[in-house]
Amino acid sequence: MNIVKKFNFTLIAMIMLFGFLFSTLPASASSAPSDIDSVQQKQVLFSKEPITDEAVLYDLAKKGKTDLASDKLLIKDLKFNEKLNKEFNIKSYVTTQKLKEVRKIDAHGKTVTEDSYATTIFTDISPQTVIKSGSTYIQQPAADTSVSVRCTQTIYYSYRTDYLNSIYWYSAKLNKVTSKWDVLDSKMTIKNGYVRGTTYGYKVTSFDPHSEGALITHRGTASGEYNLISSPISGATYTYTPYWSDYVNVYPFACHVGGQTDILITRTVTGSQWTFPYPLKVNYTMFP
Numbered sequence: 001m002n003i004v005k006k007f008n009f010t011l012i013a014m015i016m017l018f019g020f021l022f023s024t025l026p027a028s029a030s031s032a033p034s035d036i037d038s039v040q041q042k043q044v045l046f047s048k049e050p051i052t053d054e055a056v057l058y059d060l061a062k063k064g065k066t067d068l069a070s071d072k073l074l075i076k077d078l079k080f081n082e083k084l085n086k087e088f089n090i091k092s093y094v095t096t097q098k099l100k101e102v103r104k105i106d107a108h109g110k111t112v113t114e115d116s117y118a119t120t121i122f123t124d125i126s127p128q129t130v131i132k133s134g135s136t137y138i139q140q141p142a143a144d145t146s147v148s149v150r151c152t153q154t155i156y157y158s159y160r161t162d163y164l165n166s167i168y169w170y171s172a173k174l175n176k177v178t179s180k181w182d183v184l185d186s187k188m189t190i191k192n193g194y195v196r197g198t199t200y201g202y203k204v205t206s207f208d209p210h211s212e213g214a215l216i217t218h219r220g221t222a223s224g225e226y227n228l229i230s231s232p233i234s235g236a237t238y239t240y241t242p243y244w245s246d247y248v249n250v251y252p253f254a255c256h257v258g259g260q261t262d263i264l265i266t267r268t269v270t271g272s273q274w275t276f277p278y279p280l281k282v283n284y285t286m287f288p
Contacts, residue, residue, distance in 0.1 A: 196220025201248025
């Protein structure tokens with residue numbers, strides 16, 4: 001009888017011990033809230049992988065579908081010189097993907113929101129059926145509507161909102177720039193491709209309290225601000241990652257983050273050459 005009592009007591013003790021151990025184990029990853037990051041007071045409100053299928057992105061751009069309606073201003077601001085406009089049909093389309101939205105609350109109770117975006121702009125170019133006579137251009141009867149070269153540029157950037165002392169502070173930074181050139185006409189060739197990173201504005205030196213430093217300028221032309229591809233391959237993607245990671249304050253003037261790609265296009269049958277500069281600058285009027 002004593003043996004039975006001792007066995008029952010031991011069994012009860014083991015059950016209680018196991019119950020205690022299971023109650024103190026951390027919750028598994030599958031049961032944890034999916035919108036809470038590993039860092040305390042950091043909440044991921046929205047997150048998705050970027051669309052990498054260019055055909056899908058191109059279709060979205062042509063249909064005007066975007067997560068940032070103001071990106072249409074990029075088309076308006078995209079200017080080409082007279083020679084390019086005269087000798088080429090140029091059509092551009094843009095779309096923006098919102099990739100992530102994070103909200104943080106610091107030790108002082110300040111709320112910070114950071115959004116990540118990828119803006120892609122496609123430019124289709126095809127030669128006009130024109131000939132140059134002296135200083136004038138003469139239109140020919142037929143028009144070549146097929147796309148000869150498609151230039152694709154994407155800039156990845158972050159936009160930050162700080163709410164401090166009843167004031168909203170806005171800043172942005174460039175994360176990377178990618179570019180691709182597709183040659184769709186056998187009579188065209190490309191060379192000397194540049195992928196540049198650009199940032200202009202007053203550097204944020206502290207977020208809490210919010211303060212700024214000197215004006216910083218990255219125009220994509222200085223050493224270390226671009227990637228040169230002497231012999232680009234049609235359809236290949238080239239990337240420039242900036243060596244700086246500065247946030248700049250967003251004001252309603254020339255401050256921006258962005259990129260620029262350049263390519264030299266040659267028409268093999270005539271030997272004619274054109275340098276095609278392709279700036280993409282997200283500024284005050286386009287930030288959300």
